[in-house]
Structures are given as C-alpha cells and as structure tokens.
Amino acid sequence: MLNKDTAGFHPQSWSEAVHQLTQASENYVLVTILGTAGSTPRANGTKMVITASDIYDTIGGGHLEFKVIEKARQLLTESKAVQQVENFPLAAKLGQCCGGSVAVLFEMMVVQQPTIQVHGAGHVGHALVQILSQLPLRIQWVDSRVDLFPEQVASNVDCIAEPYPEDAVKDAPENSLFIVLTHNHQLDFTLTEKIIARGDAAYLGVIGSDTKAKRFRMRLEHKGYSQAQVDQMTSPVGLAEVGGKLPMEVAVSIAGQVISIYQQGATKQKRAGLSWKQLQNEIALPDVAEHAPSETEN
Known part of the structure; x- marks a missing residue:
C-alpha cells in the first residue's frame, strides 16, 4: 500500500x-x-x-x-x-x-528547522515572534497569560498557554534555542535554571540589564552550577551593536543574534x-x- x-x-x-x-x-x-x-x-x-x-x-x-x-x-x-x-x-x-x-x-x-522557544508574550515578545516567524524556524511561544496571544499567528508558530511556563522547557526538542523575556524576574531565573540544567540548549538568551545578568550569574554559581554551565546564558540578550530600547529595536537585536546562531549550525550540515x-x-x-x-x- x-x-x-x-x-x-x-x-x-x-x-x-x-x-x-x-x-x-x-x-x-x-x-x-x-x-x-x-x-x-x-x-x-x-x-x-x-x-x-x-x-x-x-x-x-x-x-x-x-x-x-x-x-x-x-x-x-x-x-x-x-x-x-x-x-x-x-x-x-x-x-x-x-x-x-x-x-x-x-x-x-x-x-x-531549528526550534526556538520564546518565553514571554509582552511587547518585545510580540515584536520578536513577528520577525522570527518569517525565518526557517519552528517557534514555540510560551506564556501563562493566554489572552496576550494574538488571534492569528504564522503557520510555524505554536502558542503554548502554560500555567507553569517552566514545564514547557522540558518538552522542547534537543538543541533548541531559548529566549527568556517574561514580565517577572523570578520566572526568568527559574526558566534560565531549567534550561541550563537540560544541558543541551543550542542557545539561551535572557533579556535584562547588565546588573540583572550579574545577579543571575551569582545566583547560579551559588546553586553549584559550574562556570561552563553559567556561560551557557547570553545576557543581556541581543547584538551589542544594535542599540535602542523600543520593542522592535530590541527584537531586531535578538533576531540578529538568533540568525547568527542557527546559520552557524546550518554551515555544518x-x-x-x-x-x-x-x-x-x-x-x-x-x-x-x-x-x-x-x-x-x-
């Protein structure tokens, strides 16, 4: 047959x-x-x-x-x-x-196609997914607030309304890329720790200031994570040479970094x-x- x-x-x-x-x-x-x-x-x-x-x-x-x-x-x-x-x-x-x-x-x-899990459906999340959806990526967009997702999304975007967003981390495919930009610093840290503990992330980007990034690194080290594990985290996320604080400016900076990462993987195949x-x-x-x-x- x-x-x-x-x-x-x-x-x-x-x-x-x-x-x-x-x-x-x-x-x-x-x-x-x-x-x-x-x-x-x-x-x-x-x-x-x-x-x-x-x-x-x-x-x-x-x-x-x-x-x-x-x-x-x-x-x-x-x-x-x-x-x-x-x-x-x-x-x-x-x-x-x-x-x-x-x-x-x-x-x-x-x-x-690489899978990228974006945590956070705020202003930056919306702008970022709008860009990423036009790229050869499978996008898992995660947030506990279902009402923040748009009614229509691109065919390569899967909106995941998860009461406990950290649970979505364990279900992501191997070698996924992760972007953490939620509305809550503690949730950002919880997600960051879960992603690092997986040990197979192709990329982990966490939004925030230099001060926030230093605090996260200190907390991870105090919890016993090695320097190599802590260094999996890229924070502040995005290309340093792409400035601006508007949601779309931040999204462009992050998207540029994501493109660089998955293109490096593509050249190996x-x-x-x-x-x-x-x-x-x-x-x-x-x-x-x-x-x-x-x-x-x-």
Missing part, C-alpha cells in the same frame, strides 16, 4: 507542497524528470513531491510513478540528504507501452550531491526507435 489513511494524493502543486512541508519540518523527496527519450507521459522538468504518507503533483501516473514513489519512500526511511538519478525504460518490464525511457532525479530533503560528470553519465538514455508508439497515456 502506497499511502496511509487516504489515497495520499493532494491537490497542491509540488511548489506549494515544498513550502508547506518545509514549514511543518517534514522530510520529503523532490522528484524531477531530467531527461526523456522516445514517447513518455510527461516532459523534462516535470516534478512531484513524495512524503512518507502523501503525494503531491504527478510525473504521469502509471507503473512508472508507482516505482518512483516506491524508491522515494525507501530514501525517506534512510533519512539522509542525498541526490540520486535512476533510468526507467517504459517498456513491458515496467508495465507501460509508451516505449520511451525516462531519467529521474531523486532529491531527498531532510528538513532540519552538507548535503551529498552529484558532480556534473556523474550527472551526465546518469542521465544518458538509450536510443529509442523512431517508430516507437506515440501513446501518451499509461
């Missing part, structure tokens, strides 16, 4: 699917027809998107598409970002009578690709007789 729960086919185009799946941090395979010879159901450049349970767009249907989906699902189980090209003859072996052949590029896209020579060899298709059948249906 190709799909779970439903037939798996969706009306969205492949490009709409890519945007949707990227926002949802769901892995997918982008399939592209690179080359054709003879009679084929679709032309060069035709694309479709395949996930573990869903299919978007089509490269012509029939057994060719069945085999392509099967190959894509195999790549999805391996969860490695790779590019592969395979040739498919549209003959009796594939159960199609077009008589041509198709070179298909499989691009396995491992969507690794390289996707295995095909060289130009490999690509030329892979898409070499056999000659097809001029009298090959002209049917375009399969």
